[in-house]
Structures are given as structure tokens and as C-alpha cells.
Amino acid sequence: MLNPLRLILACCTFLTAAAWAKPTLYIIGDSTVRNHTAGQKGWGDPLVAHFDPAGIEVVNRAIGGRSSRTFLTEGRWDAVMANLRAGDFVLMQFGHNDGGPINDDRCRASLKGTGDETEDIIRKTDGKPETVRSYGWYLRKYIADTKEKGATPIVLSPIPRNIWKGGSITRDTDGYSLWARQSAEKEGATFIDFHSLLADRYQPLGKERTTAIFAPGDHTHPAPAGAELNASVLANALLKTDLADHLLATGLWMPRIFGDGMVLQRDKANPLWGKTAPDTLVVASIDGDNVSTKSDEDGNFRIDLPPLPAGGPHVLKVTGAGERTFKDVLVGEVWLCSGQSNMDFTLAKTAKRYFAGVTDWEREVAAADHPRIREFKAEWTMREDPQPEIEGTWTACTPQTAGDFSAVAYFFARELQKELGVPVGLITCAYGASTAEAWISSDKLAGEPALKPLRDAFRTKFIAYRDDPASFEKYGNAMTRWLASDRKGRAPAHPDPLRDQHNPAVLFNGMIAPVIPYGIRGVIWYQGESNGGTRQLYPALQRALVTDWRTRWGLGDFPFLYVQLASHKAVKDQPADSSLATMREAQASTLALPHTGMAVTLDIGDEKDVHPRNKQDVGLRLARLAMYDAYGRKDVIHSGPVFRMSEIEDGRVVLHFDHIADGLVAKDGALRHFAIAGDDRKFVWADAEIEDGDKVIVSSPEVPRPAYVRYAWADNPSSANLRNSAGLPAAPFRTDP
Structure with a gap:
């Protein structure tokens, strides 16, 4: 017997092996990178969509409220390190939570600057001793550890806050942005001045439009639209880094569902979509017929091919800021x-x-x-x-x-x-x-009150995994052992509920x-x-x-x-x-x-x-x-018999059906797998026979006053044999509520 659990584990093994066969980009940071507060969103999650899933995995390990210091002291960096392999990447952005007193009710602030000075404290939060170091020291540690693993570190300056003075957005020129740059330079890591790139983008938008892409009443956390914009700006900047080859194609990108040998739906408009340069004319041509549109301000486009008759092969050509040609296209x-x-x-x-x-x-x-x-x-x-x-x-x-x-x-x-x-x-x-x-x-699930228990159960698992890095660290260590073994056993199952095919969306x-x-x-x-x-x-x-x-x-x-x-x-x-x-x-x-x-x-x-x-x-x-x-x-004849109604007559139940074709048929002998019961709902096997080709009469001497009938009501009703004249089996049913 094939155990369903074995199938689940087999799927997980192949997914795990496939994921580890290609590089992984780990993202670490604070709530501006990953955020689960309503109305807020970090750039790390929408950034995933800018990468080609065939070439790289993207794992966002950022978490709200953390600083360069607490990401280390809470064991979150250890968990990433347990999973980090040669050829991987680490993208890091901290700073928003690094300011303030170093020993308060959060104990998250780092010392200012990039030096090696330290301060020993007994933490107010848990009474444990800690040596607090500078913001730059923590970044340098992440960089050095990453490089020691044979992976590539990329350091970002923190995103700007939505604070304006004299008609201009305020910029960090001598604080965390500077220290992030200095730390990267000292350790020989790639640095992206994300702060300035975004400030340059927000400035022409103006205060009102920029405020609209931040969470209401919040000058630190972007709304989903702001996170999307931030991710787009960062993706463009990453084209100048070692991650460039893993990003979706520039010029003209269309998803893989469009490819050589594809089949288009006949007699209906066929949508083509993708991304190119903003405000660019996009032309699609098939067999000399052209249709065109213009990409929006973000470069997104959709164009509908006119209905085509069945046939082919055709050549489909799409041009924008780049060009794609698809061959052997059938309709x-x-x-x-x-x-x-x-x-x-x-x-x-x-x-x-x-x-x-x-x-x-x-x-x-x-x-x-x-x-x-x-x-x-x-x-x-x-x-x-x-x-x-x-x-x-x-x-x-x-x-x-x-x-x-x-x-x-x-x-x-x-x-x-x-x-x-x-x-x-x-x-x-x-x-x-x-x-x-x-x-x-997710949107549809959220609108279905009956499905709330499923959503709640998933969120409980998700938050537990997010907040406790131990399971991710344990998984990384187990994978290290598995990779070093003969790999004959199953790979460890990933603990992330987002990688569980039982979970919503x-x-x-x-x-x-x-x-x-x-x-x-x-x-x-x-x-x-x-x-x-x-x-x-x-x-x-x-x-x-x-x-x-x-x-x-x-x-x-x-x-x-x-x-x-x-x-x-x-x-x-x-x-x-x-x-x-x-x-x-x-x-x-x-x-x-x-x-x-x-x-x-x-x-x-x-x-x-x-x-x-x-x-x-x-x-x-x-x-x-x-x-x-x-x-x-x-x-x-597309369906077997489907129960429509029942009547009780003289100690027997008369069943009527739809989709009987030329009549009902009992395959291989007398009808089987009918059960009958009285009001007590104690079912026994029943005698059943076809009458006039369109009805089934069900009775039993054990049930002189029948009330309910069931047909094929079992896990394995393999002997059930009611058919129509086309040989299609009847659907199981019951008349008891």
C-alpha cells in the first residue's frame, strides 16, 4: 500500500534537492525588508518576483523590530549560517532599529559608527550579560562570515524615512548609510546606496505622492505599493552586481508559459504579457497580423492577439525594448x-x-x-x-x-x-x-468566513516558524549532514510552512x-x-x-x-x-x-x-x-446515472435518476451495494432491481418501514454496479440527511 506520508516526503525530498542544487539568496534585515503588520510591507517579499526561479531560490529571513545587533543575539544569523553554502548570496539592510539606548526594554541598539569599541551590559530584558558592539562591527561580521562560506555579501544602506524639510526628502549622509558604506568597503563587499537611490526616486514624486505609498500615518514603513516600488528600484541596482544573471531578463521579459512549441487557444483572444522599458511601444506579430500597445510607467504590458483558427505551426514575434521570437506555435x-x-x-x-x-x-x-x-x-x-x-x-x-x-x-x-x-x-x-x-x-480565502479556521491554523504555524529561528538552524545542520552522506535516505523536510503544500495559497x-x-x-x-x-x-x-x-x-x-x-x-x-x-x-x-x-x-x-x-x-x-x-x-453521453429523487411505496423505496441514456443497467449480475434503513438509520444490505429501465426498486425484509437508501456508500464500494446504457457508473448517493 502506498503511504500518502511517503508521497509527501518524496515530494519534499525532490524539492529540497532541487533547491539546494541552485544558489540561494538570503535576505536579512528589519521590518522595512519584511513586514506582517496590516497596511505595511517590506521590499524583500516583492523582490522575490524579480528573480528567475529556475536559477535561484530567494529566502527572506528579515523580521520586524530587529537591528544589526539583535539579528545576531537572537540566533537568527546562526540559522542563516547553518543553511548558507558556497555560491549563495546574502543581501543585508539594517539601521532603522539600531539607534537609541543600548540597554532599555528592547536591548536592540548598537553603538554608533563602525569602530571596534564595546560596552558590557547586563540586559534589562533578561538579566544576561552582553558585550554590545558597533553597527559597523555587526555588518562586518555578517560580511566576513558570508565570505568565509564562499558566498557573496551585498550591503544596502537603509531606506529613507518619509520626512520632508523645505520641500525635499531628508537624507542620511553621515549616519547609518555612511557606516554601511564604510563597513562594506572595509570588508571588500558590494555596496548599494539604496537610501540615495530611493530618495532620488521619491523626490520627483513629491511629498503627497510619496506619503501615499507609505503606511497611513507612518513615516518609516512603506505600504504594499511602496514596497513594490522599492523592490523595483533595488532590482535595477542589482543588475550591476553578481546577482545580475539571476534576475528576470531586461529589455523584454515574458514568462516561460510563452515559449517555442506552445499552443494558443483557438477562436479566442490570447493575452500576451510581460515587462519592457516604461512607456514603450510593444508590437506582437503572427503571420503578418500586428497588434500593439504601450507599456505603463513601470514597463508592464498586456496585449491580446486576435482570435485565430486552429492550425500552425506559426511564428510569433514580440518587440518592445527588446525582441522575442517564438517558433512552432500551434493554435x-x-x-x-x-x-x-x-x-x-x-x-x-x-x-x-x-x-x-x-x-x-x-x-x-x-x-x-x-x-x-x-x-x-x-x-x-x-x-x-x-x-x-x-x-x-x-x-x-x-x-x-x-x-x-x-x-x-x-x-x-x-x-x-x-x-x-x-x-x-x-x-x-x-x-x-x-x-x-x-x-x-489569499484574497479569495480571506473573503470566505467558513475557511477562517484554515487561515488561522496556517498563521499560527507561520508566526511560530518566523519568530523562532531554531527550526531553520536545525534544518540547515541536518541538510549539511545529508549532503555529506551518501544521500540514500530522504532529505530533511523543510520546516517553513510556506513550503508545505497543505497550506493556504x-x-x-x-x-x-x-x-x-x-x-x-x-x-x-x-x-x-x-x-x-x-x-x-x-x-x-x-x-x-x-x-x-x-x-x-x-x-x-x-x-x-x-x-x-x-x-x-x-x-x-x-x-x-x-x-x-x-x-x-x-x-x-x-x-x-x-x-x-x-x-x-x-x-x-x-x-x-x-x-x-x-x-x-x-x-x-x-x-x-x-x-x-x-x-x-x-x-x-457524458455522465452516468445521477440520483434525482426517491418515493416510498408499500415497504419499498423507488429511486429515480437523471442521465440514464437508453436505460439503467446492472453490470455483471444483480444490482449490488444498495443499503436501506428505517428511521433508526440502521442500514442493512438491500435487494435492488431495475424497473422499466429508468427506476431502481430497493427493499429488504429486515426493514418493513424503509426511510432511507444509500448506494455505494463506502470507502471501497468496488462491487457497486449500477450503470447507464453507455457503461458509465452511477455516482454514489444517500437519501438520509
Whole structure:
């Protein structure tokens, strides 16, 4: 039996190994760098979005209220050092909290200047002795320690406060900015006069506009808009440092979702977006047709290609302050494919997805010669804030590449291409063991009162990790030991809750935000196993997810087609309550939303494996739903029987169904897995038979006065066999509330 915990640990191992295979930028500082007070934001978090995730990890370890002194005395620098490796970078900014008395109720001030003088104190805060040193001494220590590790230090002067005199913003010319410069120069570190760069930017804005980008009534802490501006200014300055190669491309940047071999959605406008020089004409050309727009004052642009018919290959060219040319571009049907491991499950078993491999995978892979089916597979990525970029590439389906395609997505696309005769593009954003809340935006979650317990639990974990550096230090030391070993065991799990795929918004931020608003027809979704413990919230979760994505794409109520969980766990010989059954019921509630469809998979589960190998039928059933809804093929039988109503007549229950096609069918003998109960709700197995091809009659001599019926109400109702004439299985249901 495949343990779900093993899958979680395997995902963490690959994420950990991938992260440590590339350099990391560690950011240290105070609340102007990282801030969790409402209405305030530090520049460190939006700075993450300026880096290419394929080339570097960015870890913001700054924390509000800290000084150059307390970042050391609280053990925060030790935690960074435990994780720091050769080739990494450390970006540091302190100073706002270094002033004042050195021995007060905070004990955070450093001695002024850059000298080696010291002052010994007994701290008022905890009665412990401490030797307090100068601001410059602490910076020099961070620089020297960083260099000793083979990493690169970059020192910043502190951002200016929003204080104006005589029509000019005040500047620090002989205080912490000067001492930061002197410390960097003395240790041979790169220095950026961030203070002056921002003051030069704020000055032409004027006092009123600058005040608008600071938190209300606060002259020290920027608001989110100010943090974004500060991060943009710093990113530009970093182009002159050793970090330049890790920043997103200048001139003309477009996210990786646009690449050679991509598929564009036919018959709809296709958004193209990116960044170039401010106020620059951007022109997109495909097959001689040109469309243009102008970038805004920050260089951001969006341009919509006019609707195109299916076909290709085309060449798409975009010009701004730079130029991008995309070759082998097809136009057809594009679907977002998301969820947890059953969507991530690949056609063949791979080193990264050891749990995968469909039934008869060797034959399937060998026959997968469909180069006009293309997949963009997004790298597993979790982030605190929505990101503009995701690592991934477009790949054409051939026997050489198909083994790494999402199996459900591939079989879905293969059927669509067979029926429609057009190219099919798959954007696969899936992550094993992930919960639904991880795929929903923070804004949407915050607007759902029913989901507050999930948000509160996450915040508790987040604050605990943020405030105590011990777990991060322990992780770094454990990783050092693992890297020095034969690495046959699993890598240590990262303690940061932002790197846990069970937590709210982290996968939306890392994997969905970067592909919005790419042109799509709809979504296929396979998820639910990891929400078993919160299944009472699942109707609200899945509704929030559907409405959130539809709103953000701005395409109206596009089709959202999903898979109901398959049979799993041991078969029970008597009717009983079931956590999986109530989870399936929660999933089915989303059918109340327009243009949704549910593929029932009770008949293709696996008692011992949460990953059924038969992904062929899953993809086929999703494709039936798509043909009916997205493509208007109303002759397609897209659903199995769905319970509509019941009547109690003469000691028996008469069940009526929708979606019976040409009639109800009992596969392989008499109907099975119906249970019946009276008002006492003590369910027993029932006799059930089809009447007139459109009803099921349920009864039992043990229940002379029946009140309720259940069908396939079990973790593993593998014997349930009610079908319609098209062979599609009936969805499980119960009539008791």
C-alpha cells in the first residue's frame, strides 16, 4: 500500500534537492525588508518576483523590530549560517532599529559608527550579560562570515524615512548609510546606496505622492505599493552586481508559459504579457497580423492577439525594448490540468514520480506519437506571494517524451484530438498531496468566513516558524549532514510552512498566478485525498477555487471538470459510515455551479494504492464531459446515472435518476451495494432491481418501514454496479440527511 506520508516526503525530498542544487539568496534585515503588520510591507517579499526561479531560490529571513545587533543575539544569523553554502548570496539592510539606548526594554541598539569599541551590559530584558558592539562591527561580521562560506555579501544602506524639510526628502549622509558604506568597503563587499537611490526616486514624486505609498500615518514603513516600488528600484541596482544573471531578463521579459512549441487557444483572444522599458511601444506579430500597445510607467504590458483558427505551426514575434521570437506555435484547444498526485501521476514511472506508471504503460508510451499534443509542465513551486514566473517548458508528445506527461491530461487530450482534429495544449500545474486551499488565492480565502479556521491554523504555524529561528538552524545542520552522506535516505523536510503544500495559497502563488491569464478553454481537476480531514469544508473550498480561478482569468464560467475520488482502502462486509463517501458527496456539491462536470471513478480504484493505474478511463470520462459542455456535443453521453429523487411505496423505496441514456443497467449480475434503513438509520444490505429501465426498486425484509437508501456508500464500494446504457457508473448517493 502506498503511504500518502511517503508521497509527501518524496515530494519534499525532490524539492529540497532541487533547491539546494541552485544558489540561494538570503535576505536579512528589519521590518522595512519584511513586514506582517496590516497596511505595511517590506521590499524583500516583492523582490522575490524579480528573480528567475529556475536559477535561484530567494529566502527572506528579515523580521520586524530587529537591528544589526539583535539579528545576531537572537540566533537568527546562526540559522542563516547553518543553511548558507558556497555560491549563495546574502543581501543585508539594517539601521532603522539600531539607534537609541543600548540597554532599555528592547536591548536592540548598537553603538554608533563602525569602530571596534564595546560596552558590557547586563540586559534589562533578561538579566544576561552582553558585550554590545558597533553597527559597523555587526555588518562586518555578517560580511566576513558570508565570505568565509564562499558566498557573496551585498550591503544596502537603509531606506529613507518619509520626512520632508523645505520641500525635499531628508537624507542620511553621515549616519547609518555612511557606516554601511564604510563597513562594506572595509570588508571588500558590494555596496548599494539604496537610501540615495530611493530618495532620488521619491523626490520627483513629491511629498503627497510619496506619503501615499507609505503606511497611513507612518513615516518609516512603506505600504504594499511602496514596497513594490522599492523592490523595483533595488532590482535595477542589482543588475550591476553578481546577482545580475539571476534576475528576470531586461529589455523584454515574458514568462516561460510563452515559449517555442506552445499552443494558443483557438477562436479566442490570447493575452500576451510581460515587462519592457516604461512607456514603450510593444508590437506582437503572427503571420503578418500586428497588434500593439504601450507599456505603463513601470514597463508592464498586456496585449491580446486576435482570435485565430486552429492550425500552425506559426511564428510569433514580440518587440518592445527588446525582441522575442517564438517558433512552432500551434493554435488549438488549451486546458489547465491541476490537482494533487493523481493529476501529477505520469504515463510512465520516473525518478521524480516513482509512484506513477499507468496500466500497460510500455505500450501506451510507445504508441504516444502525437506531436500536436503539447504539455507545459510547471515545476513544483510554493511561494508566499503571487509570482510572475514559473519554471517549465512546452514539450511535444512523442514516444521519447510521453512518459513524463500527466497521464490523466494525456488521455484527456488524446480523446479531444481524436474527436476535434485540432492541436491540444495542456498546462499541468499539479503537486502531490496538496490540499484545495493551497490552490486558492489569499484574497479569495480571506473573503470566505467558513475557511477562517484554515487561515488561522496556517498563521499560527507561520508566526511560530518566523519568530523562532531554531527550526531553520536545525534544518540547515541536518541538510549539511545529508549532503555529506551518501544521500540514500530522504532529505530533511523543510520546516517553513510556506513550503508545505497543505497550506493556504502557497501553490496558487507559486504555480497558478504565473500562468494567469493565459488563454484556456477550461480546467480539469483531480484532487481531494488530502482534504479528507477537512471534508466538511470541501464544498466551500472547491466552490471558492472554481469562482476564484474564473474571476481571475476573466473568461466567464469556463468549464471546470473534475474527478470524484476512486474506491480505496479495505472492503467492508457490512454497511457503515465512510469518510471517503462523505468526501465524494462534498465533491459532488460543486455540480451546483454552472459548467461543472464530475467524472465518477468508483469502478477503477485500488484497495491498496491511492493512485489507480487506470488513468485511461479517467481521461476518457473527462473528455466526454468536455465534449458535451465545452464543445456542445449534446449527443455525447457524458455522465452516468445521477440520483434525482426517491418515493416510498408499500415497504419499498423507488429511486429515480437523471442521465440514464437508453436505460439503467446492472453490470455483471444483480444490482449490488444498495443499503436501506428505517428511521433508526440502521442500514442493512438491500435487494435492488431495475424497473422499466429508468427506476431502481430497493427493499429488504429486515426493514418493513424503509426511510432511507444509500448506494455505494463506502470507502471501497468496488462491487457497486449500477450503470447507464453507455457503461458509465452511477455516482454514489444517500437519501438520509
